Amino acid sequence: MSRPRFLSCLLGVYENLISHHDDKMIILVHWCFLNKYFCVIEDGKEKDIFTFKRDDPSGIVIDYKKDDLFITTKHSFSGAQYTVELSTTGSQFHASFSIKKTKVVNENGQFADNINYLIANINSKIDGALTRLKVQNNGRNPAKKFDPNVYFEISANNIPIGRIIFKLFDAVVPKTTANFRALCTGEKGFGYKGCRFHRVIPQFMVQGGDITNHIYPEFYFADENFKLQHTKPGVLSMANCGPNTNRSQFFITAVPTPWLDGKSVVFGEVVQGMDVVQRIESYGTNSGTPNADVVITTCGIIQ
Structure with a gap:
């Protein structure tokens, strides 16, 4: 600005x-x-x-x-x-x-x-x-100085299990973080509220955000860069089906996943609520289909 x-x-x-x-x-x-x-x-x-x-x-x-x-x-x-x-x-x-x-x-x-x-x-x-x-x-030009954290409130089988707070790396991947933040606020008329964690694999990651939409006009948006890596639990990264196929899906790592470096765009990390991520992970299966209905009941920006 x-x-x-x-x-x-x-x-x-x-x-x-x-x-x-x-x-x-x-x-x-x-x-x-x-x-x-x-x-x-x-x-x-x-x-x-x-x-x-x-x-x-x-x-x-x-x-x-x-x-x-x-x-x-x-x-x-x-x-x-x-x-x-x-x-x-x-x-x-x-x-x-x-x-x-x-x-x-x-x-x-x-x-x-x-x-x-x-x-x-x-x-x-x-x-x-x-x-x-x-x-x-400044929705089209992500802020460089004021990078607000975002949050998910999570339920499992209709029982609240806690809040996850994310820090987004706007300075490194501004296009990717702008998409995620807008889907958290629902400012475009669609977003993550009510969305499920549909793929959960223990000792790997929890994945959600399957709403098909994103904020950009193209069907997919490109991998912004791979400057950040999957070095620890709690890394927030884009899920995709190949190079340059980003939309709305994301995952949170449960362990370091270095084999995903250069393949998935890291754009944030969990700063609070890793225990909630672990709770979601506990519902995971080897096939990825969770044995509980894990839902983002509400989400938005930390004020």
Whole structure:
């Protein structure tokens, strides 16, 4: 996403968040956004001067001059003073935050001794909101900076058995991950919700995603690359019927499967819920037909 577009999205999320906070929290929201903007966005090689100046509801004015970065924002409330200063060395942005009172008011109007509680809470909301914007605005060009995890909720014979969370490797295989993420959200009108794990082989893998559709116009889409390998349990990879025959089917490894390197495109890994994968594996047979009805009951993006 370009700098102006990113900034526009950032401001939209910022305005939405501050509308749900009182004055005591606005400065913290503001600082988190400054930190997010200057620590995430790529500085690039351009030498022009970019200036951003805005009066916002908290009365803070931001001035940003690229190549000679200088930002200072000050705000005070309830006898506490907060100062935000940002500086840059080369293309590396740094943000510092100082507070002249040891206690601050949290969202419930209670005093919180640990500023990190508030910052973590706000950053979580910022990341979730920006993730939704990236999916809405950038579906055809997968995000390089904001790569949200996705999840499956799994049942076996109509009994919930847990959640699997995947990290997708957008920077390596963006076309493949965009397909999988869209099938998790169902944003195209079809997806993995209600889909079964139809092939499960113990000490090998669990396979699902047989919905016949994918997000690209061609019947199959090509193998993107084979940079990533099947080195461990929990690797998420594309199932296929030969070279360049990717659609919607995927598998999760139960063991390292190096013989699949160069044949199946690895595009993610399990970061939580490997015990659920093992539970699915326990329903497997040598023929691959599972002895339980294992279903993705719901799926989507981690907010």
